Amino acid sequence: MSFLGQGWMNMEGLWKTDPIDGANAITDWLVSEIAMFTSIISCAGYAVLQAAVLRCWSPMGASDSGAVRFCLGATVAVPILYFGTQLVASPFYPGYSFLRQVASLLGSPNSRHPEIFNAGAIITGVALIAGGYGMYHALRNRRVSPVLSCLAALSMAVVGGTTIQAGIFPLPDHRHTAFGFLVIFLIVLPLILLLALWSQSDARGVRAFLVACCFAVLLIAPLMSHLIVIPGAGAGLLQRIFAAVTFLPIGVVGWKLRYCATQA
Numbered sequence: 001m002s003f004l005g006q007g008w009m010n011m012e013g014l015w016k017t018d019p020i021d022g023a024n025a026i027t028d029w030l031v032s033e034i035a036m037f038t039s040i041i042s043c044a045g046y047a048v049l050q051a052a053v054l055r056c057w058s059p060m061g062a063s064d065s066g067a068v069r070f071c072l073g074a075t076v077a078v079p080i081l082y083f084g085t086q087l088v089a090s091p092f093y094p095g096y097s098f099l100r101q102v103a104s105l106l107g108s109p110n111s112r113h114p115e116i117f118n119a120g121a122i123i124t125g126v127a128l129i130a131g132g133y134g135m136y137h138a139l140r141n142r143r144v145s146p147v148l149s150c151l152a153a154l155s156m157a158v159v160g161g162t163t164i165q166a167g168i169f170p171l172p173d174h175r176h177t178a179f180g181f182l183v184i185f186l187i188v189l190p191l192i193l194l195l196a197l198w199s200q201s202d203a204r205g206v207r208a209f210l211v212a213c214c215f216a217v218l219l220i221a222p223l224m225s226h227l228i229v230i231p232g233a234g235a236g237l238l239q240r241i242f243a244a245v246t247f248l249p250i251g252v253v254g255w256k257l258r259y260c261a262t263q264a
Contacts (some may be wrong), residue, residue, distance in 0.1 A: 071134030075254025085120025100234035107170035121167030128160030138257035216245040
């Protein structure tokens, strides 16, 4: 709620100074917030509707189709895009530190070419949403429950939507971190994927990896929320550890499902 409160305080101050400009600013602010909320809900709704419709329309063997294999490939590319974008964008930010500074700063005006990071964020978000399509079909083809399959697709769509939002509204725009509570979908995604593959006999190694990632998320959460402070652990380092244990599972599971679909 902090971004809403701060935005409203700014509008309220402008209203007291000039009622006409204040009214226009409040209108623009409300429209932008509604647009952001609508875009995120649309992504989530798209994933649910797509899962429901395609479950009824598509045969169980749909996971070996070219479209699904392509979307699973997009899932595999998610961590590569996420970390690769930072590597490409970092030379254009003078004095950038991966240990101390968060990734989003690479898309701020302090960078000589912020469009590199922002475009990468948008592409990563699109890959996540497309990957949800392939993830749903591949899991259903393995007879994973519709609930877990839909939750996996929904979580990927929501994370993709917020990633696209971050690229469209770079720092210091307050909309960059709007609806921060939706990070819960990224936090629980490794657990959802673990539950989805729990009974799969050929996914023992992947399950072990997902268990490790789930434990790592539990360990990193207190550090991210500053409940525990480790000297020398900068915001950039913590963010990238968190990203590693949440984005890498997406790529690993996507690779596993795509490999099996290719062999089908």
